[in-house]
Amino acid sequence: MIRPVTPEDAGELINLAKLIIPFSPDELEELHQMLTSSLEKKGDAHPFWITDHNDGLVGLAYCEPERMTSGTWNLQLIGVHPTHQKQGRGGKILRFVEETLVGRGARVLLVETMGTPDFEHVRAFYRKNGYEEEARIREFYAEGVDKIVFRKTLSKQR
Numbered sequence: 783m784i785r786p787v788t789p790e791d792a793g794e795l796i797n798l799a800k801l802i803i804p805f806s807p808d809e810l811e812e813l814h815q816m817l818t819s820s821l822e823k824k825g826d827a828h829p830f831w832i833t834d835h836n837d838g839l840v841g842l843a844y845c846e847p848e849r850m851t852s853g854t855w856n857l858q859l860i861g862v863h864p865t866h867q868k869q870g871r872g873g874k875i876l877r878f879v880e881e882t883l884v885g886r887g888a889r890v891l892l893v894e895t896m897g898t899p900d901f902e903h904v905r906a907f908y909r910k911n912g913y914e915e916e917a918r919i920r921e922f923y924a925e926g927v928d929k930i931v932f933r934k935t936l937s938k939q940r
Contacts, residue, residue, distance in 0.1 A: 784841075784878045787831035789821050791839060795831070798839045802861035813859075816844070830882070834875055840866040841875050845883065845891075853889035853937075860893075876911055880936055889937045892916070897928030908932045 787795060796814055799805065805813065820829040834841030841862040848854040857879060862871045883891060895904045897918060905915075913932035922929035 783835050784832055787833050792817055794839050795842055798842055834871050841871050843875050843879050845879055855883055855888050855891050857893040884936050891934050891936055894929050894931045897930045
């Protein structure tokens with residue numbers, strides 16, 4: 783069942799994020815602050831978190847509007863617990879995000895990832911779900927680690 787995150791989910795969601803992505807302690811603290819801040823906001827123009835719940839949280843996504851744009855959003859985080867991967871859950875979460883954004887009047891969804899060989903499966907996931915590579919910023923994350931931005935037009939889904 784995919785649903786919005788509630789304040790009661792915060793601890794479990796942060797633990798899930800640690801399992802999915804190797805965050806540093808500082809990044810985890812920033813993630814916790816982002817979660818807390820977004821849960822305090824209401825309305826269609828604010829960031830949101832969703833989770834795939836199956837006797838505990840097994841997937842998550844975080845999306846926020848791009849500042850100073852009209853209808854452009856960024857998918858900042860999406861992931862599925864390692865024991866629940868390769869079951870189509872990531873695609874279902876992504877479609878839920880897209881449908882939610884279309885309902886909010888979004889036009890475009892952007893997502894960024896690393897350009898390293900170990901992230902090819904991530905880039906393949908986005909391509910499989912209709913995203914196109916829009917930009918590459920060389921050595922963005924670190925020396926030799928490019929940032930790749932994928933883009934999908936959402937308004938055509940209406």
